[in-house]
Amino acid sequence: MRDKFVIGNWKMHTTTAVAGLLAKAIRDGLGSETRVRVAVCPPFPYLALVGEVLKGTRIALGAQNLYPEAEGAFTGEVSSTMLLDLGCRYVILGHSERRHKLGESDAFIDQKVRVALTAGLEVILCVGETLDQRNANQTEAVLDRQISLGLAGVTAENLSRLSLAYEPVWAIGNFAHHATPPQAEDAHRGIRRRFKQMFGESAAQALVISYGGSVEPDNAAALLSRPGVDGALIGGASLHADPFLAIVRAAIGGPQLGV
Incomplete structure (x- = not known):
């Protein structure tokens, strides 16, 4: 489980x-x-x-984020060494905003993933398609590419410190286009299938895949109850404690937190 x-x-x-x-x-x-x-x-x-x-x-x-070097003349960048020194356990890599606004390639993201895992950080690797790609029925191909290239060279011993986050670019901060729970479940199923092809059945079943596409208190329970949707990567709703805690509560199905 x-x-x-x-x-x-x-x-x-x-x-x-x-x-x-x-x-x-x-x-x-x-x-x-x-x-x-x-x-x-x-x-x-x-x-x-x-x-x-x-x-x-x-x-x-x-x-x-991080830069894939331990130190050096990289003005404005932050290393895995620095993050560990500050007590970080996790790092988000491959977020769609860095892919599409800052031009990060799958190969560059793969570099960062391997450096972070080797350093001992736990990686949350983001993958997801744009609205044009979804409308062109390219979702599976895009996810397969991002997973294959973004995890190239990752070794089996590091998989326990890796999770994925599916963030459909067209649903992030977009109230006109929400992914439905079945759409999220279907994408997560495809991600797990591709991961299985790369790393085997046991690794695929252990892989935690979170959903990140405008998760709010009013849709969290429906999304998090779907098979294979193991968590949530939350943007706007994490900037205030009450909605964030409400989403955590939806994840556990427990009583009101803080009461």
Whole structure:
């Protein structure tokens, strides 16, 4: 049985004050909850602050990106060494915003995945198709390519520290185009099938695949109840404690958190 996994991706939001208050509210709201894995991924400037707030809790600290070198003359970049030094357990790689707005290729993402895993970080690899690709019936081909090239050279001993997040680009922050629970389930099934072809049945069954396409409190339960949808990668709804905690509650099907 795969544990549910809920990740808050704060993207380029918050300030020092807001990040501290948000982390405290999530910490206090979750309390000693153990039925779901939870991670928050603040912007780089607030990793140390949020890490201090979360220290000693079951909420893990994650980063939103890294550069695939341990150190060097890479102005403005952040290494796996630095993230580990700050207490990060997770790193998000291959997010659609980095693919489509910053031009990151599958090969470059693969470099980052391998460096992060080798360093000891746990990787959340994002994959997903655009609306044009979905309309052209290319979803399966796009996902197969992103998985095959983005995980090229990843070794079996590192698979336990890898999870995937399916984020249909056309559904992120788009209230006009929501992926339905059956659409999410179908995509997750295809991802697991491709992963099985690469790494075998046992690895595929152990793989946690989260959904990331405008997950909100009102659709979380329907999405997270679908077979093979193992968690949620949350953007906007993670910027406020109440909706984020509501999604965690949907993941565990438990009582009101913080009560």
